[in-house]
Amino acid sequence: LLGLKKDDTLRFNARLLETQDKEGMYRKYILNLEDNDDREVGDWFEGTIAEVSRIEEADLNDDFYTGYFGEDRVSNRDEAIDEIKKGILRFYDVRSNALLMRSFQERLLSLNQIELPEKFLKRWLKVSNEGQLDDEQIEREYPAFAENLRWSLLRDKISERFSLEVTEEEIRAAYADKVRNYFQSNLPEQLIESSVERLMQNEKDVESTRRDLETDKIFEAIRGEVSINDKAIPSDEFHQIIDSISKKAEEEQQADAALREAASE
Numbered sequence: 189l190l191g192l193k194k195d196d197t198l199r200f201n202a203r204l205l206e207t208q209d210k211e212g213m214y215r216k217y218i219l220n221l222e223d224n225d226d227r228e229v230g231d232w233f234e235g236t237i238a239e240v241s242r243i244e245e246a247d248l249n250d251d252f253y254t255g256y257f258g259e260d261r262v263s264n265r266d267e268a269i270d271e272i273k274k275g276i277l278r279f280y281d282v283r284s285n286a287l288l289m290r291s292f293q294e295r296l297l298s299l300n301q302i303e304l305p306e307k308f309l310k311r312w313l314k315v316s317n318e319g320q321l322d323d324e325q326i327e328r329e330y331p332a333f334a335e336n337l338r339w340s341l342l343r344d345k346i347s348e349r350f351s352l353e354v355t356e357e358e359i360r361a362a363y364a365d366k367v368r369n370y371f372q373s374n375l376p377e378q379l380i381e382s383s384v385e386r387l388m389q390n391e392k393d394v395e396s397t398r399r400d401l402e403t404d405k406i407f408e409a410i411r412g413e414v415s416i417n418d419k420a421i422p423s424d425e426f427h428q429i430i431d432s433i434s435k436k437a438e439e440e441q442q443a444d445a446a447l448r449e450a451a452s453e
Contacts, residue, residue, distance in 0.1 A: 203231040350409040354401045
């Protein structure tokens with residue numbers, strides 16, 4: 189962009205605007221495509237420079253604090269530092285809670301041995317996928333499928349016991365937070381609301397968000413029933429544990445999803 193001025197045209201790769209390398213985010217927020225829009229769109233576009241501005245170091249005043257942190261949240265440098273520290277703490281809280289939830293899940297599954305009709309399920313998977321999965325693939329991926337099915341049955345029982353429900357208002361609030369976090373700025377409420385309305389149109393994503401919120405409630409319900417002993421560990425060790433657990437969980441989800449997707453087609 190260096191050397192260009194207002195009203196000049198240029199060609200650019202829109203994919204480079206999405207730093208998180210997530211196809212869904214790229215299509216939804218950069219290309220502005222609906223989730224059910226499966227058109228193939230190239231990455232290169234032609235644009236016109238509408239405005240030229242210079243970014244300078246901001247003064248630490250009320251306008252800066254309001255624009256970055258939101259209205260009436262921060263009024264001076266010390267409060268800004270405290271707010272940033274809280275953000276870092278939330279980062280670690282989310283990941284440590286996810287690790288703790290994984291421990292809860294493994295412990296509850298070990299204490300509640302739910303017997304499944306293995307032969308029937310394997311036969312059902314084979315028949316329902318109409319030849320898309322062979323016997324070897326079913327045998328390889330069935331353990332993850334069965335474990336997720338057991339956990340699904342168990343979490344339903346937990347939700348019933350503690351009368352856990354997720355409301356539409358909670359789903360909308362979660363979407364609003366997602367939009368704010370993605371853009372990392374103090375967006376106008378009207379823009380946030382319109383983005384939420386758009387996200388609410390995707391039934392599959394709404395159900396996924398509902399399940400995530402339900403998982404949060406299940407976590408809090410279980411946590412209220414047990415004693416927790418905090419353990420301090422170096423951040424490097426913490427990240428190694430998280431990476432290892434995340435990789436294992438992703439592999440299990442992929443195996444489970446492959447069987448479920450084939451069975452649903």
